Amino acid sequence: GAGVSQSPRYKVAKRGQDVALRCDPISGHVSLFWYQQALGQGPEFLTYFQNEAQLDKSGLPSDRFFAERPEGSVSTLKIQRTQQEDSAVYLCASSLGPSRATNEKLFFGSGTQLSVL
């Protein structure tokens, strides 16, 4: 596609509900990242994929967070038993190159704004 696409754009969940956030990266992009951005803060790293391989999940805040990219293109970030502190904008980004330490630019989606009531 022309850009990184994320859905849904907004998600309201009741505390304890499971949610799934989708990311469609730019076609052919090898690297895919998920970030969490709290209000008034910069994005915080969650996890990184190179094709279908999840090479780094050190930023996932708890075992309630799970991400996958089974065919090396679309990725899903799943949050189980959501808590109020999970409320944030979840951003997906992709880049063409296979390495995280790349001098290529990151392309971001518009994000999914998650509100947990």
Place this chain on the structure above:
Amino acid sequence: KQEVTQIPAALSVPEGENLVLNCSFTDSAIYNLQWFRQDPGKGLTSLLLIQSSQREQTSGRLNASLDKSSGRSTLYIAASQPGDSATYLCAVVDTGNQFYFGTGTSLTVIP
């Protein structure tokens, strides 16, 4: 852990002014530094990327400089326009392959 700070947190200028946004980081062992723009309710758009071996990069009215040894970068915007109003974020990529973002500078250009 790398810490990235951006000053000021907010800035308001009249149209046509030149302005400078500042970014500082605590660990000079970086791979590159990138400046992004974020519009309300939108994702981030990459503006400029400076490799660790470079001193500056230019794109149109934007010029970014990097002084790795002092842990500083500046984004210079010439002849500001109302369309430049947005939040500007800097991010450093360290040699451990981690991205670290600042909290951003919210810019308002008044017509």
